[in-house]
Amino acid sequence: MSGAKEQPKNQSMEGYGSTDHSRFPIFLLGTGRCGSTLLQKILNSVDNIMIYGEHGGFLRQIAEAYFLNLEDKKIEKYIMSQNVAGEDPASVLESLKDPQLWSAWTNWYNRETVRNNFRDFIESFFNPVSLGRKLHWGFKEIRYGLGDRVLEMLADLYPNGRFIFMVRHPVEVVASKIAARMSDGIETDGRKWVEQNSHFLNFCRQNKERSTVFHYEDLISKNSPQLKQVFDWLGFSLTDKQIDIVEATKPSYQGRPRPARLTDDQIDEINKITKELRKALDY
Secondary structure, eight states, X not given: OOOSOOOOTTSOOOOTTTTOTTOOOEEEEEOTTSSHHHHHHHHHTSTTEEEEOOOTTTHHHHHHHHHHHHXXXXXXXXXXXXXXXXXXXXXXXXXXXXXXXXXXXXXSOOHHHHHHHHXXXXXXXXXXXXXXXXXXXXXXXXXXXXXXOHHHHHHHHOTTOEEEEEEOOHHHHHHHHHHTTOOSOHHHHHHHHHHHHHHHHHHHHHOGGGEEEEEHHHHTOTTOOHHHHHHHHHTOOOOHHHHHHHHHTSOOOTTSOOOOOOOHHHHHHHHHHHHHHHHHTTO
């Protein structure tokens, strides 16, 4: 599969917040044990794409700082409204040197520069110049959608970004968590599945053009057309290279724990907790 040529390492790739639809980041989100790693591998087999792995969810705190800058009333009054776009920061620096002027809240930046600086910060981790910038970059993470505003921040910073939400039947997710020793208890796991996927589904409903839900069961199904649909939506060509990855990485459980065998009562408990959302997600 061929894509647009990769930019030289030291050449800036501006335009993620513009109308240049040839360049966009891809954010792959889901719950733990949902199959997001498999889709990450498939996407990384495409030229000019680099989807990095999990990072501990540190963008939660970055999103808090981002919206503090944009929503705090004092910051708006004393900083943002004072620094209109295009104003020469040098005049601000000069005023700081004048002891006769009030300088307690004096800063040089405004909303535009806040957004640019946060983009630069995020891309320093996930699309660094030192590794050769990609037309399509991003990450996969299982820690967002639990009372944070990360998706909201990313959507604001990257209007052309694509959001893929991996979902998997909650019974299978919980069984896999138990086997991997990641479970917090069946009830907690079930409620967390609901909270995260509700967040993702609500985001999809509000951002239909740039987000999609991808079922793990469809990803590993031989006759499912959904992988091609997702690739078409991203503007990529699906080849045998990607299909081979799906086949080669199907669970064999060699040297790995199989999903736990849940009792009928445990399955009923999970299904009860997740009933409404399962229906909304076509489970």
